[in-house]
Amino acid sequence: MGWFGDTVDSIKSIQIRQALTQAINLGLIVTSALIIWKGLMLVTGSESPVVVVLSESMEPGFARGDILLLHMNKDPICAGEIVVFNVDGRPIPIVHRVIKVHERRDTGEYYVLTKGDNNPDDDRILYAPGQRWLQKHHIMGKAAGFLPYVGWVTIIMTEKPIIKYIIIAALGLLVITSKD
Helix, strand or coil: CHHHHHHHHHHHCCCHHHHHHHHHHHHHHHHHHHHHHHHHHHHHCCCCCEEECCCCCCCCCCCCCCEEEEECCCCCCCCCCEEEECCCCCCCCEEEEEEEEEECCCCCCEEEEEECCCCCCCHHHCCCCCCCCECHHHEEEEEEEEECCCCHHHHHHHHCHHHHHHHHHHHHHHHHHCCC
């Protein structure tokens, strides 16, 4: 009958108890992933402890598809550090290097100007209209490490959604048909 016929027969033979066990196992996997993510947020102090580099603006330091590990602490941000920041009105965070820091001595607040290593100009054109500096609330975290090219999985699944659906369907089929 072949692989497909065996798979259909396997799905038909699933008992209610086995289906419940598989559903609970899937729920435990999802819950574990969320707990790990929240734990990383707590340990790193960053709202997003892991981000994928989406463009070539930081080459040669970081390539498109690298995963950055972030941390955020009370230390002031210094020129030369690589930060991930959100800009008002833009849903996707940006990874760039700090080129200038301006600190107000009276309030202790600091303002940051960034630039991609591979870009000719600073990032003011990327900031919200009228914004010339980033403030602390824009910064998601500082780069603490990276994993080269591992983020390509995320990029491919974002740019070609059909691949994401095929992978989800295959994993779902695997969960449904597994006997253990």
